[in-house]
Amino acid sequence: MTITEMQNTATQILVHLKNRRLKQAIDALRSWLQDVHLLEYVDSVDELENNYRLMLQYAVDGVNDPQRELVYHNLVKKAFLLTDTIREELFTKFSSGYDYSQIRYYRSQLRSLRAIVHSLEEQSTNKVVAFLIEEGLNQQSNRKEQIALHEQTRLEMFRSLWLIQEVDADSFKLLLASDTIDPVDKSFAISALTLNLVRQFNAERIGLLADACVHKQPEVRLRALVGLALTLAIYNARLPFYDGIRQRLALLSDDPKFAKALVTIIIQFARTSETDKISQKMQQEILPEMMKLAPQVKDKIDFDSMTSAEEWEDKNPEWQDLIEKSGVGDKLREMSELQLEGADVYMNTFAQLKHYPFFNELPNWFLPFDTGHSTVVDLFTENNQLMPLLLNNAYLCNSDKYSLAISMKQIAESQRKSMMQAFKLEAEQIDELKKSDLNIESETYERQVSNQYIQDLYRFFKLFAYRNDFMPVFNWALRFHSCWFFDMLDLSEEQQLQIAEYYFAKGYYGEAFSLFEKLSKSDVDAGLFQKMGYCRQQTGDFAQALEYYLRAEALLPEQLWLTRKIAFCNKMLRNYDEALDYYKRAEVLDPENRNIQLQIGHLFVQEKRYAEALNYYFKVELATSTPKVWRAIAWCSFLSGKFRQAENYYAKMIEQNPSKLDYLNAGHVAWAQQKRNDALQLYAKSVQLFRQDDDDFYKAFDQDVPQLLSSGVSKEEIPLMMDKLRYMI
Numbered sequence: 001m002t003i004t005e006m007q008n009t010a011t012q013i014l015v016h017l018k019n020r021r022l023k024q025a026i027d028a029l030r031s032w033l034q035d036v037h038l039l040e041y042v043d044s045v046d047e048l049e050n051n052y053r054l055m056l057q058y059a060v061d062g063v064n065d066p067q068r069e070l071v072y073h074n075l076v077k078k079a080f081l082l083t084d085t086i087r088e089e090l091f092t093k094f095s096s097g098y099d100y101s102q103i104r105y106y107r108s109q110l111r112s113l114r115a116i117v118h119s120l121e122e123q124s125t126n127k128v129v130a131f132l133i134e135e136g137l138n139q140q141s142n143r144k145e146q147i148a149l150h151e152q153t154r155l156e157m158f159r160s161l162w163l164i165q166e167v168d169a170d171s172f173k174l175l176l177a178s179d180t181i182d183p184v185d186k187s188f189a190i191s192a193l194t195l196n197l198v199r200q201f202n203a204e205r206i207g208l209l210a211d212a213c214v215h216k217q218p219e220v221r222l223r224a225l226v227g228l229a230l231t232l233a234i235y236n237a238r239l240p241f242y243d244g245i246r247q248r249l250a251l252l253s254d255d256p257k258f259a260k261a262l263v264t265i266i267i268q269f270a271r272t273s274e275t276d277k278i279s280q281k282m283q284q285e286i287l288p289e290m291m292k293l294a295p296q297v298k299d300k301i302d303f304d305s306m307t308s309a310e311e312w313e314d315k316n317p318e319w320q321d322l323i324e325k326s327g328v329g330d331k332l333r334e335m336s337e338l339q340l341e342g343a344d345v346y347m348n349t350f351a352q353l354k355h356y357p358f359f360n361e362l363p364n365w366f367l368p369f370d371t372g373h374s375t376v377v378d379l380f381t382e383n384n385q386l387m388p389l390l391l392n393n394a395y396l397c398n399s400d401k402y403s404l405a406i407s408m409k410q411i412a413e414s415q416r417k418s419m420m421q422a423f424k425l426e427a428e429q430i431d432e433l434k435k436s437d438l439n440i441e442s443e444t445y446e447r448q449v450s451n452q453y454i455q456d457l458y459r460f461f462k463l464f465a466y467r468n469d470f471m472p473v474f475n476w477a478l479r480f481h482s483c484w485f486f487d488m489l490d491l492s493e494e495q496q497l498q499i500a501e502y503y504f505a506k507g508y509y510g511e512a513f514s515l516f517e518k519l520s521k522s523d524v525d526a527g528l529f530q531k532m533g534y535c536r537q538q539t540g541d542f543a544q545a546l547e548y549y550l551r552a553e554a555l556l557p558e559q560l561w562l563t564r565k566i567a568f569c570n571k572m573l574r575n576y577d578e579a580l581d582y583y584k585r586a587e588v589l590d591p592e593n594r595n596i597q598l599q600i601g602h603l604f605v606q607e608k609r610y611a612e613a614l615n616y617y618f619k620v621e622l623a624t625s626t627p628k629v630w631r632a633i634a635w636c637s638f639l640s641g642k643f644r645q646a647e648n649y650y651a652k653m654i655e656q657n658p659s660k661l662d663y664l665n666a667g668h669v670a671w672a673q674q675k676r677n678d679a680l681q682l683y684a685k686s687v688q689l690f691r692q693d694d695d696d697f698y699k700a701f702d703q704d705v706p707q708l709l710s711s712g713v714s715k716e717e718i719p720l721m722m723d724k725l726r727y728m729i
Contacts, residue, residue: 001035003095009035010087017079018237022052022072025079029086036090041082048078073241080238084200088165098362098466099199103163110164113171116157117178123150124180147374154185158363161192165200172208176215184368186220191366194227198471201235203242210248213258219368222261222450226457229265232485233476239484246488253489263495264447266480267502268454273477274506275344275458344455346400347462353403354463365460369401376405394448397455478503478511493519509535526555530562537565542572560589564596571599576606594620601632610640627653635665639707643673660689664700672711676721683725698722 001009009032016025026049033041052075058065065071091100123146157175161167172193176186190212197205209231212224232239239245252258358364358375367373369390371380390401461467461474480486481499500515513535520528533548546569553562567582580603586596597620604613617633634649650666658666663686671679683697690697701722709715 003091006036006087006090006094010083013083014080014238017076017083020076022076022079025083026052029079029082032086036086038086038089041086044078044082048075048082051075070243073243076241080201080241088200097469099163099469102159102362106159106163110156110160113157113160113164113168114174116153116160117171117175117181119153120150120157120175120181120185121178123153124182144374147372147377151374154188155361155363157185158188158192158366161189162195162363167193167196167202167205167208169204169208173211176212176220183217183219184370186215186217187223187368188363188366190220190223190227192363194223194231195366197227197231198234198473201238203245206231206245207248210245210252213252214255218446219449222265222446223453225258225261226265226450226453229262229269229480230457230473230476233480233483234471234473236479236483236485249485249488259489259491259495261446261450262489263491263498265450265454266499268447268451269474269477269480270499270502270506270508270511271343272454272458272474273508275347278343278345278347344397344458346396347455347458350400350403350459351463353407354399354459356403356406358402358406360465362460362464362466364402365399365464366456367398367402369398373402376402376409379405379409394452397452397459399456399459478508481511481515493523504531504535507538509538513539524555526552529555530565533565533569537569542569545569546573558585558589560586563589567599571603576603579603580607592623594623598629598632601636605632605636605639608639610636614640627656631662634669638665638669638672638711641711643669643711647673658685660686660693660695660697661700663689664697664704668704668708668711671708671713671721680721680725680728684728687725687729 013028209228215221503512516532529548529552533545536545549566563586570579583600601613601616621629630649634646637646646669653662663682667679667682687697
């Protein structure tokens with residue numbers, strides 16, 4: 001059995017269990033054990049099946065057992081545990097995945113977690129400093145030895161918690177409770193435990209994360225909360241069988257701060273879904289435009305004066321003018337505003353700086369930024385100005401701070417100062433934006449911690465060399481609201497609305513709708529129904545969109561936006577009479593709106609009421625004579641048999657910027673007037689434009705054949721004209 005077949009078998013068993021098909025799960029387990037020759041687990045399967053048979057017999061016999069559901073849950077949990085255990089054993093033996101190769105390599109080398117915790121306490125910063133002072137050994141070489149020893153122990157702790165199957169819960173609690181162990185080490189331990197849980201479910205370890213969610217140190221507490229949310233989302237389907245987890249969550253949710261922090265984290269996870277879009281925008285729009293500007297800027301800027309220290313604060317107004325005229329200014333401001341919201345605008349930049357040896361070690365991707373780390377400590381010793389710039393930068397995650405610090409070590413001092421100055425200027429610009437917009441609140445420290453950590457996770461799962469060997473956890477970034485634990489938290493309507501509004505603002509309409517729908521059950525609100533209708537409209541469900549728009553209209557009649565949306569949905573559903581009625585209502589509410597009048601004209605065309613359609617089109621033309629209006633008049637004139645009028649309007653369009661369809665339709669008009677040569681010339685030009693768009697002229701032509709026949713063109717003549725056209729082109 002291949003490793004893929006093993007994974008598929010385990011997945012199928014888990015699906016059976018999630019869907020309460022315990023008998024099928026037991027059968028699949030038994031068959032699996034025979035296939036992989038792990039007969040030592042057969043007795044466990046037999047015991048599980050015998051207990052289940054006994055429970056079933058009691059149920060069939062009508063025995064009233066108030067504990068039956070609890071017994072069933074325990075049996076399902078045992079089946080989950082068996083499946084996980086068998087899978088883990090097989091993968092540890094046979095998988096070539098990165099984590100399992102690390103398990104095989106380190107499992108005999110790692111000390112017990114209790115011994116590692118003891119070492120960390122001995123190596124704590126305060127004790128090391130006291131030892132060096134006492135012994136008079138504060139020379140550089142001894143300092144580096146102490147740092148290296150601590151880092152080695154720290155890595156051993158991470159690997160122990162990440163790779164060992166049986167985590168020592170008591171030692172983990174001692175680690176977090178210790179007053180001497182560095183918060184960096186405690187936060188690091190939380191990440192290791194989270195990575196362990198991503199690989200394999202364990203209720204006790206989830207409990208350890210839950211306990212850490214009330215830790216006094218925010219760095220530890222928020223990492224634990226991020227890990228807990230992620231773990232609960234990954235194992236959502238099996239959680240209802242674990243009463244202990246439900247009870248622990250209920251206790252946590254009694255604290256308003258816990259719920260508030262979790263809402264923030266859910267939104268921050270959702271925000272990662274924007275990261276690829278932002279990176280793409282930087283790569284495809286902003287950077288190319290800046291490159292185009294470079295020669296112009298070079299001509300207008302004295303670079304020597306720019307690099308002098310006293311000139312750093314002054315910006316060349318001509319340079320700024322060039323940026324504004326190019327449109328790049330607006331895009332850069334958009335990036336700055338996204339950055340203020342907490343969006344990950346640096347992913348594209350720092351993705352290129354993850355190839356240093358530091359990032360070859362998996363644990364380092366999760367390491368909180370530590371200025372005392374051997375990789376960067378020399379940099380901060382040499383230049384203390386850098387320390388506050390990195391430590392206080394709320395927009396760089398820990399991983400990116402390491403990338404920046406390491407890259408700075410490898411460049412000349414003059415370039416280093418320039419980079420520092422650039423970051424200083426950017427920080428000042430962000431501060432200025434905060435001051436100029438009273439609606440933008442500065443992020444609290446705790447929001448910064450969780451946001452930076454989520455960005456650290458994102459970098460690992462998207463950029464690590466062996467990322468494909470790990471579960472793609474960010475697939476759950478937009479699913480938290482639909483998870484079992486979300487309902488368990490009993491969030492307030494305001495908190496749920498906060499998440500829904502974020503989804504809605506970012507265009508995640510399916511996710512927004514599910515939350516709006518939940519909220520609408522307890523709140524009859526026109527605004528809510530409007531947004532629900534809009535969500536359904538944007539996902540193409542016009543029937544349901546119309547249903548919610550009509551519910552909103554009952555509460556908020558004669559509202560222009562809503563009236564137009566009802567008209568639009570009716571039009572998309574081909575309810576042309578209803579659409580026409582609502583567009584006319586909209587016209588009453590906004591009589592000068594030419595687009596509404598244009599839509600009314602289009603609907604008259606659909607109903608073949610061409611004279612009325614033309615009346616509306618001419619009304620629009622009087623107010624705004626554009627090719628868009630001419631096109632509608634020309635086509636309607638053709639359909640109504642007013643060929644000369646249609647010809648005149650197509651001629652006006654062809655004089656300006658004709659489209660492939662303008663030439664095609666003008667050809668129809670010429671042919672209807674027996675001007676076959678003119679028609680062929682117009683068709684030939686249309687064919688050229690269709691080819692440029694890699695589109696099919698003849699498919700478009702065939703769609704118009706009914707209109708050609710209605711205009712008097714002979715059916716027998718059509719294939720002849722098309723063959724003549726093929727010879728011409």
